[in-house]
Amino acid sequence: MAGSVLQARRSGPLRGVVRAPGDKSMSHRALILGALATGATEIEGLLEGDDVKRTAAAMRAFGAEVTQLGEGRWRVEGHGGFAEPADVIDCGNAGTGVRLIMGAAAGFDMASTFTGDASLRGRPMNRVLNPLGEMGARWTGRSGGRLPLTLQGGNLTAIRYLLPMASAQVKSAVLLAGLGASGVTEVIEPEATRDHTERMLRAFGAVVDVEDAADGRHIRLAGGQALTGTSIRVAGDPSSAAFPIVAALVTPGSEITVEGVMLNPLRTGLFTTLREMGADLTIENAREEGGEPVGDVVARHSQLRGVVVPPERAPAMIDEYPVLAVAAAFAEGQTAMRGIGEMRVKESDRIALMSAGLSACGVGVEEEPEALTVVGSARGNHPVNGKARVATHGDHRIAMSHLILGLASDQPVEVDEPGMIATSFPGFVELMRGLGAEIETA
Numbered sequence: 001m002a003g004s005v006l007q008a009r010r011s012g013p014l015r016g017v018v019r020a021p022g023d024k025s026m027s028h029r030a031l032i033l034g035a036l037a038t039g040a041t042e043i044e045g046l047l048e049g050d051d052v053k054r055t056a057a058a059m060r061a062f063g064a065e066v067t068q069l070g071e072g073r074w075r076v077e078g079h080g081g082f083a084e085p086a087d088v089i090d091c092g093n094a095g096t097g098v099r100l101i102m103g104a105a106a107g108f109d110m111a112s113t114f115t116g117d118a119s120l121r122g123r124p125m126n127r128v129l130n131p132l133g134e135m136g137a138r139w140t141g142r143s144g145g146r147l148p149l150t151l152q153g154g155n156l157t158a159i160r161y162l163l164p165m166a167s168a169q170v171k172s173a174v175l176l177a178g179l180g181a182s183g184v185t186e187v188i189e190p191e192a193t194r195d196h197t198e199r200m201l202r203a204f205g206a207v208v209d210v211e212d213a214a215d216g217r218h219i220r221l222a223g224g225q226a227l228t229g230t231s232i233r234v235a236g237d238p239s240s241a242a243f244p245i246v247a248a249l250v251t252p253g254s255e256i257t258v259e260g261v262m263l264n265p266l267r268t269g270l271f272t273t274l275r276e277m278g279a280d281l282t283i284e285n286a287r288e289e290g291g292e293p294v295g296d297v298v299a300r301h302s303q304l305r306g307v308v309v310p311p312e313r314a315p316a317m318i319d320e321y322p323v324l325a326v327a328a329a330f331a332e333g334q335t336a337m338r339g340i341g342e343m344r345v346k347e348s349d350r351i352a353l354m355s356a357g358l359s360a361c362g363v364g365v366e367e368e369p370e371a372l373t374v375v376g377s378a379r380g381n382h383p384v385n386g387k388a389r390v391a392t393h394g395d396h397r398i399a400m401s402h403l404i405l406g407l408a409s410d411q412p413v414e415v416d417e418p419g420m421i422a423t424s425f426p427g428f429v430e431l432m433r434g435l436g437a438e439i440e441t442a
């Protein structure tokens with residue numbers, strides 16, 4: 001599909017039961033912790049997307065044996081730490097991959113060189129390099145701490161680090177470096193971010209202390225703790241489930257079920273927001289799997305209304321604003337998304353690209369440095385026109401969001417670089433077609 005164009009057109013009711021692909025955040029962490037641990041780790045439900053495959057290859061380069069046993073079933077044989085890689089580590093499109101791996105690598109006395117695709121080479125790494133530098137790591141790279149860069153680790157000392165931005169990647173990099181540091185590393189996050197690293201470190205036998213205080217969440221980890229291989233079951237990715245769910249909400253007559261969706265409260269900001277907008281979403285079979293709350297999400301077509309999404313919700317739905325903007329386009333009234341400046345440093349500047357893509361499709365939008373407002377088309381306003389080819393700048397979520405828009409707009413919507421969808425959601429087009437979506441190569 002690389003280089004081709006995909007087109008989504010107005011579709012009939014979406015119906016059916018699907019399973020969300022494995023969670024990207026958990027998948028990266030399972031491979032990295034498996035490689036840091038001693039002994040075998042068996043992973044079930046691993047996301048076999050391009051980003052995660054890059055992390056699997058990186059773990060091999062750092063000395064672990066990583067084998068695919070079957071669909072989503074992987075085995076990592078770790079040797080209790082990283083060995084110096086013989087070649088450059090290419091993390092592709094994956095910010096999570098490179099930032100977490102750099103954190104883990106910093107704990108070892110060795111040099112490693114990291115690079116990525118054009119998008120990743122443009123993204124800020126200083127947010128991770130600054131705290132790693134405070135701990136004693138050194139690096140040399142391009143201006144602004146951009147990739148490619150070479151990191152020299154070893155001899156780290158624990159720090160107390162107040163997160164300057166709500167980022168689970170930065171928190172995780174510091175904690176993973178802390179494993180290899182002398183002393184107790186403490187990260188303070190004024191706003192809690194996804195806690196998969198903390199949960200999974202415990203599953204590998206580490207002691208992680210989490211305390212909620214007036215100034216935020218304090219996470220403490222003593223250096224020198226040994227990890228032991230374990231079994232990890234990766235839950236379904238709520239950030240991927242978001243696409244078929246929003247598709248069902250905006251396509252008349254639809255009713256779908258997405259099974260096995262991770263419902264960690266630090267990931268479910270989108271579902272909270274959609275419910276506030278009037279979405280008919282129900283959770284069935286709520287259960288726990290692999291240390292995470294999980295459920296089957298049933299979504300039915302709903303008349304949505306605009307809401308103000310508060311800034312403090314951003315960490316719990318940071319990757320879901322693009323598809324929320326699509327839901328907002330079909331709502332009655334305006335939806336204001338505030339405090340979302342972090343969207344600008346994702347795989348693309350997602351505020352700018354959603355604003356450009358929605359406007360090209362005839363949706364009213366207002367872009368601010370840290371906010372995006374979408375004017376819904378329902379009642380009295382114009383319908384969503386569509387009839388645009390959207391430049392995705394290689395961003396998987398920008399591509400999927402606009403394809404969902406095309407399922408309910410008057411005229412088809414096209415996206416370029418659809419091959420990038422496989423970074424996080426391999427099989428997206430087939431899954432959507434199975435529900436009745438009309439998505440074709442144009």
Ligand code: S3P
Pocket residue numbers: 024025026096166167168169170172194318319342346
């Ligand atoms: C992730 C954290 C988020 C998110 C990314 C995955 C993680 O990034 O956007 O897709 O797995 O820790 P930030 O931590 O930079 O906000």
